[in-house]
Amino acid sequence: MNQPASAYFIEDRHDPNETHTLAVLVQNEPGVLARVIGLFSGRGYNIESLTVSETEAQKHLSRITIVTTGTPMVIAQIKNQLDRMIPVYQVVDMTQTKRSIERELAMVKVRGQGEHRVEALRLADAFRARVIDATTESFVFEITGNTDKINQYIDLMRPLGLVEVSRTGVAAIGRGPEGM
């Protein structure tokens, strides 16, 4: 058997990667986002999407929503690493709860004329995207939904004259009456 020369080249298991959405409640103070991001870059974890905003101003609480991928062992490690940071109150794996709603907002600029323009409007209607800016040769659509829906919409806009996209990243919240 051809053994790797170093322990660092041995991967103990080849578990498939999973995508998880983590909700991280943090003290809103200078540098807290840098700490969280630094943890991901420093330890080689992935960030697929990151959303952050203050959610409770009087308590100085911010909520960071991170979509990340990794093996189950890595995901568990990410949660533990986040949880031990001093300004982190709570880390909830929204994917693991199986009771979460995820939404993303995108603004999509499409430029075109004639049939393309009509088709873009028709598709916007089907996806419940709203027109929030229009000129005689362009639209800006606002669309809300989960990541898949937005990806799909953007793909459809591509042949119709897609110019640019701005996305907020994923925000997530649990179903039912209970808070985090």
Added chain:
Amino acid sequence: MSDKSHDPNQMTGAAMIVRALIDHGVTDIFGYPGGAVLPIYDEIFQQSEVQHILVRHEQGAGHAAEGYARSTGKPGVALVTSGPGATNMVTPLTDALMDSIPLVCISGQVPTHLIGNDAFQECDTVGITRPCTKHNWLVRDVNDLAKVLHEAFYVATSGRPGPVLVDVPKDVQFATGTYHPPRKSDVHRSYAPRVKGDATQIRKAVSLLANAKRPVIYSGGGVINSGSEATHLLRELVEVTGFPITSTLMGLGAYPASGKNWLGMLGMHGTYEANMTMHDCDVMLCVGARFDDRITGRVDAFSPGSKKIHIDIDPSSINKNIRVDVPIIGDCGNVLGDILQVFKAEAKKPDIKSWWQQIAQWRARNSLYYKKSSDVILPQHAIQALFEQTRGKDTYITTEVGQHQMWAAQFYGFEEPHRWMTSGGLGTMGYGLPAAVGVQVAHPDSLVIDIAGDASVQMTMQEMSTAVQYELPIKIFILNNQYMGMVRQWQQLLHGNRLSHSYSEALPDFVKLAEAYGAVGLQVHKPADLDGAIKEMISVKRPVLFDCRVAALENCFPMIPSGKAHNEMLLPEQANDEATAKAFAGGKALV
């Protein structure tokens, strides 16, 4: 207004810093002045409760504070200026983070209005030190300073200990504000380390231990960090269960090396019996250790048949490298106490006689064997001689990093915790000399010895000057083989004996160097002179550089080649060219 001016809690930021140090029981700090900390130095000058030790390089301040912390269990404190002062602290901060050492670093910063302007001696200190501290703070308002300082001490010393840094701009040091003594509300509400282990998990662990046929206890630095109670409980657990015990480099001394259940250190340069016991055990109790890669060797072949119990205060240590069956999150002392209580109430000593017979066979391989010589001093022999001469004395040992460090771990028997200061996680060459300075400051009447290598010791040699200034009689015991021994060992084993830059062509004359510093220099070449020279070194009440010329080409065995399993150790008698070549076949990519 007039009331406020008489309020004893109204003071400058600089005064608050000194006051907070006093309130936290700090008696000694290590530092180096500079523009951005001058107000603090001015306060230090005007008081006598906190003694300041002037080092020769900020890195030395950091390692001295680490040595101080590890030998006392109290936090070490370093004070440095902005810019280069802070960047020079990066190595000790990282070192302390890797080895979980409580360290509080206070750094000066340029005035707040200059931050971001590329001012003289400005750097983004909190940015640079963010990944190498447990937490850090930039204080922009003098009225936040007391709270932050108190929290800094709490964070450094509670939970899994670690380094913290408080960056204080110069204008905040000058500004006047309100100080308050430490109080609970100083700490982030989000920070609450778990200390008590889960009762169900503890029962599971006891049931595994009670039914073990081939058990082993694998203890680490966490036991020592937890405090003397944890050490007592660990020893009691070994006594009550009769289990064999091994430990990591960081954990040496928690269980006495003279204890009958002691297997020696485990891991890459651990003993054969320790590693074989780990490999073949059926129940492993890991206490305050973290399954580091130098311990596990090949992860997928690590102790394949065992149920693993892991006690750790840091949840992120659980299942990081090795999957365990019974994780228990909590303080080692606390959890060991609970385990002992349940074990004594509900279980009896398992019969593991045949396991001990097996271990005896492994022990009989004598994996630390080396061939003594009457012509040259073998480094192993030098450590043994040092151990014999200092046995029973009030001795503290620090080390640098390399072969000498592993030989010290193998051949120096530690009977008590807090007596062994070494850079384990980061592997910082140059750690030992300044660490010895810190230890000696904390224990002025004890014998403090830095077991050093000729290469490592030159990295922080300037701290000899500190030792001389403060009359700290540290002993620097240099195993001088004129090589970076561990680098050379790997080049021999893995890189076709091409000794690329691992030989020091121009070593200083250590005896003359010692004299230049105002210290004492000793040199020994012959095995016959060794004991006498060590005696002389001990009897001199001044700092000593001891140049112990040892066999140049001796290598450190036994050894688990990186990427191999515990049962694939290379033993000293097998370490001929052919066996070595085979063991390391295709191993050039080793780390």
